[in-house]
Amino acid sequence: MTSTVLExxxxxxxxxxxxxxxxxxxxxxxxxxxLGGARYGFLLAIGLGFGIALEGLRxxxxxxxxxxxxxxxxxxxxxxxxxxxxxxxxxxxxxxxHPGELTGAQAPIGWAMVGxxxxxxxxxxxxxxxxxxxxxxAGSGNPVGLLxxxxxxxxxxxxxxxxxxxxxxxALPILTLRGTTGLAVTLVLLALVAGVAFALGKPGxxxxxxxxxxxxxxxxxxxxxxxxxxxxxxxxVYGLGLWVAKGVQxxxxxxxxxxxxxxxGSVTRLHENLLTDYTSLTDIGLIAGAFGVAxxxxxxxxxxxxxxxxxxxxxTVVAGFLxxxxxxxxxxxxxxxxxxxxxxGSLHGWVWFAAAFAGAFLGIRLRPILGLEARA
Amino acid sequence: MTRKSTALIAIAGLLALIxxxxxxxxxxPYHAPPAFxxxxxxxxxxxxxxxxxx
Numbered sequence: 001m002t003s004t005v006l007e008x009x010x011x012x013x014x015x016x017x018x019x020x021x022x023x024x025x026x027x028x029x030x031x032x033x034x035l036g037g038a039r040y041g042f043l044l045a046i047g048l049g050f051g052i053a054l055e056g057l058r059x060x061x062x063x064x065x066x067x068x069x070x071x072x073x074x075x076x077x078x079x080x081x082x083x084x085x086x087x088x089x090x091x092x093x094x095x096x097x098h099p100g101e102l103t104g105a106q107a108p109i110g111w112a113m114v115g116x117x118x119x120x121x122x123x124x125x126x127x128x129x130x131x132x133x134x135x136x137x138a139g140s141g142n143p144v145g146l147l148x149x150x151x152x153x154x155x156x157x158x159x160x161x162x163x164x165x166x167x168x169x170x171a172l173p174i175l176t177l178r179g180t181t182g183l184a185v186t187l188v189l190l191a192l193v194a195g196v197a198f199a200l201g202k203p204g205x206x207x208x209x210x211x212x213x214x215x216x217x218x219x220x221x222x223x224x225x226x227x228x229x230x231x232x233x234x235x236x237v238y239g240l241g242l243w244v245a246k247g248v249q250x251x252x253x254x255x256x257x258x259x260x261x262x263x264x265g266s267v268t269r270l271h272e273n274l275l276t277d278y279t280s281l282t283d284i285g286l287i288a289g290a291f292g293v294a295x296x297x298x299x300x301x302x303x304x305x306x307x308x309x310x311x312x313x314x315x316t317v318v319a320g321f322l323x324x325x326x327x328x329x330x331x332x333x334x335x336x337x338x339x340x341x342x343x344x345g346s347l348h349g350w351v352w353f354a355a356a357f358a359g360a361f362l363g364i365r366l367r368p369i370l371g372l373e374a375r376a
Numbered sequence: 377m378t379r380k381s382t383a384l385i386a387i388a389g390l391l392a393l394i395x396x397x398x399x400x401x402x403x404x405p406y407h408a409p410p411a412f413x414x415x416x417x418x419x420x421x422x423x424x425x426x427x428x429x430x
Binding site: 032034035036037038039040042094098100101102103105106107108138139140141142143146149156163164167227228229230231232233235236237238239242243246250259260261263264265266269271272273274275276277278279284287288291294295300301302303304305327328331332333336337340341346348 | 377378379380381382383385386387390393394397398400401402403404405407408409410411412413414415416417418419420421422423424425426427428429430
């Protein structure tokens with residue numbers, strides 16, 4: 001009798017907590033729609049969707065790359081390629097038919113871009129969190145993600161600060177795959193990479209689990225929604241740097257020494273509310289959505305924190321900074337360059353993928369040396 | 377300590393950031409762009425990590 005009463009009480013507490021989470025999300029999106037505008041409300045909802053999908057389906061970018069490199073398990077990477085292909089089927093034709101209203105994640109290939117992508121690939125394996133993954137990890141209570149996040153933002157600010165100098169070291173013009181031919185080439189290249197991953201994969205680990213297929217479909221739908229609503233693809237890093245730049249400006253520090261932060265577009269955004277910045281909104285949604293899933297799950301936030309040696313925390317700070325800095329030089333992270341770059345026809349996305357994947361080999365070797373394999 | 381404390385720190389930090397920014401730069405619904413960029417007739421102008429400064 002007593003245990004039945006306790007179970008009923010626990011069940012109603014869980015239902016109440018979940019109802020509060022849904023209500024908080026609806027109120028946040030509704031309030032922003034009313035006070036800021038429908039576009040911003042939609043983008044916050046899309047960001048929440050990204051966070052819920054990535055945390056809820058336990059899907060990401062760093063983990064699948066690690067699984068492919070260490071254990072030759074290609075399913076996660078194949079799901080990423082599937083999501084990118086689905087987005088490209090819609091995005092590349094849309095970009096061709098609406099060239100002013102919509103822009104792709106198109107950036108120049110250059111020395112700093114390649115080096116930045118390599119460093120990002122290494123750093124994301126050190127902390128096991130990419131651009132989106134660090135935000136999701138922080139929101140779901142992962143202490144490494146939580147510590148890396150502010151340094152990621154600081155790195156993004158400084159990377160943008162010196163971006164023009166780095167780009168002046170040498171860069172090609174922006175090269176894009178456009179129209180029907182561009183879409184066909186993109187799909188063939190994605191199929192080739194998928195074929196190589198499939199061939200290299202360990203037998204028995206090549207099939208896509210159902211949750212990966214669902215994750216790919218949901219991420220693709222949300223990414224297309226991001227493009228249609230914002231006029232630009234899903235990105236992460238710009239928003240984080242903007243948060244720090246606003247803080248720096250608020251502290252009275254002059255940003256006119258930076259060609260990036262003193263450009264007219266940057267100055268405008270520095271004076272506007274961050275809830276009107278598209279990447280900030282999806283970043284906020286990623287953190288909050290991941291928190292919502294962790295709080296929704298039975299026991300999702302009751303796990304004890306892992307123990308790491310001091311050098312692991314120092315490595316997290318350094319890797320977090322490098323994630324932010326390098327992703328600005330690379331014109332995006334796994335989201336802005338790899339996912340959105342390739343799916344909107346930018347050749348820099350392909351070069352980013354090759355360089356970051358090479359860097360991932362280094363990061364995987366560094367992680368245990370830096371003490372980031374958790375103690376029991 | 378559990379993940380509850382670190383997750384709450386993340387959410388509290390996020391809320392503090394939003395609150396501080398709302399005080400510095402309030403929202404203005406009268407300057408809201410059309411709900412969808414697609415079909416709006418307006419040139420896309422958001423900040424993006426793949427873009428050089430405009």
